[in-house]
Amino acid sequence: MRKPARLFERLDGRRVRCHLCQRRCLIGEGRRGFCRVRENRGGTLFTLTYGTLSAVESRPIEIKPFFHYHPGSTSLTISTWSCNLRCTWCQNHHLSGGLPPEGYGPAFSPAEVLELARQDRGICVSFNEPTLLFEFCLDLFPLAKAQGLYCCFVSNGLVTPEALDALVEAGLDGMNVDVKGRQGVYDRHCGGGDVEAVWGLAALARRKGVHVEVVSLLVTGVSDDEDTVKWIVERHLMYLGRDVPLHFTRYFPVRDFTAPPTPLQRLERACDIATEAGVRYVYLGNVPGRGEDTRCPSCGSTLIVRRGFSTVSVRLTDRNRCPHCGTCIPIVGEPTVSAR
Ligand code: SF4
Structure with a gap:
């Protein structure tokens, strides 16, 4: 609309x-x-996108990925069309590369979205860049918060500080920020965008009390080399610190971008680099059964077991502490086992 x-x-x-x-x-x-x-x-x-939704579906929060934000919950996930980047390998190109249907398509009201979220613990704006639903979110989030729902974005982080201010005031309390790689990756493959501004925005969101996690798709031959991974880890620690979760996800070929999937050794090496540098919560994505569990950074105990975007067991005491050594694990909300 x-x-x-x-x-x-x-x-x-x-x-x-x-x-x-x-x-x-x-x-x-x-x-x-x-x-x-x-x-x-x-x-x-x-x-042109107010309430014009390209997808509305209930999804596990782990799929975003958020691992330290209401684990085990589902969020009603909404999206619209288009994007403010043009990543060659976009895995959601059918949405991010499209435009709203002629006449802008049927529009949802915030109340209609809330009605659909009755079985969910939150609202997540995802799939394409959520900032493009900005005005709709400013109306939706306060209503969602009044019903006790969380409100989160899966974003490329190119949001301006003034837009972030308005979103936080409306109720945004979780943000997954996608870092594509160094500046050259944005320039050559994504249609531009300032990566330092992305890191700065993630840090600003954190200072405003928003829960932040970072995800980086390691694209074969583009961003899966050790120098890039070291740069991501160095920036992550500098801007966000060791307690912010960092996800390295596996790329798969899509459309005209035909490089083979990210080699598993590259992904595992990325995890080692981040862990050795001091990032306490490092995860793998798109590699079923590997790198998904939360371990205590002090004693190494497995605290949350995940399989296929589900939380299958939680071994934390009250206030999210390790039952073995008492280390407090920074998690928003009470982790629960996913509904089957
Ligand atoms: S500044 Fe960003 S959101 Fe605004 S018109 Fe340009 S690309 Fe779209």
């Missing part, structure tokens, strides 16, 4: 500047921004 956008500036000649994402597009009258879903009409910026 088309609706006046927030966070834009009117300029001369009926041009506008969008301040939703770090691209801060300058948009002439009748034109759209890089994401193709924000349009300047007569000197006013409109979103």
Whole structure:
């Protein structure tokens, strides 16, 4: 649905500047921004995606991946269309590469989304870049919080600080930030984007009390080399610290990007590099049965066992402590075994 956008500036000649994402597009009258879903009409910026949802489904929180945020829960996951990046290997290209249907498609109201979330513990905006549902989230999140639901994003982190402010005020309390690699990866494969701004945004979110986890898809021949992994780990520790979970996920070929899947040795080496450098919670993704469990960083005990995006056992005492040595594990919410 088309609706006046927030966070834009009117300029001369009926041009506008969008301040939703770090691209801060300058948009002439009748034109759209890089994401193709924000349009300047007569000197006013409109979103074309308010309530226009490309997917609405209940999903385990582990699939995002979030491992230290309400483990064992499901979230009602919603998404819209398009993206503010153009990653060649995007695994959700059918959504991120598309536009809302002609006429913008049927629109959901926030109340209708909440009604669908009755079996879930939270709302997650995911699949394509959630920032493009910004105005809808500003209306949805306060209602969701009033019902005791958590509200989270799976984002590429190119959100502006002012957009983050508004989202946190509305109720955003969890953010999974996807780091693609060093700056050259953004420039060569993703259509641009400032990776230092992504790290800075993740750090800002954390300072604002948002639970943050970082995910990095190690793409064969692009971002799975040791130098890139070391750079990611160094930045992770510098911006976020050792207690923020870091997920390395396995890439698979998609569309025209035909490099073979990430070799398992590369993924395991990445985990070793991060652990040796001091990151306390390092996980593997898209490798069933490996690197999914939470271990106590002090005594090594297995505390949460996961299989196939489900939490199958939880061995923590009250307040999320290791039952063997008492180390407190930074987890938001009470972990539960996933419903079957
Ligand atoms: S959301 Fe980002 S890409 Fe889209 S118009 Fe605004 S600044 Fe440009």
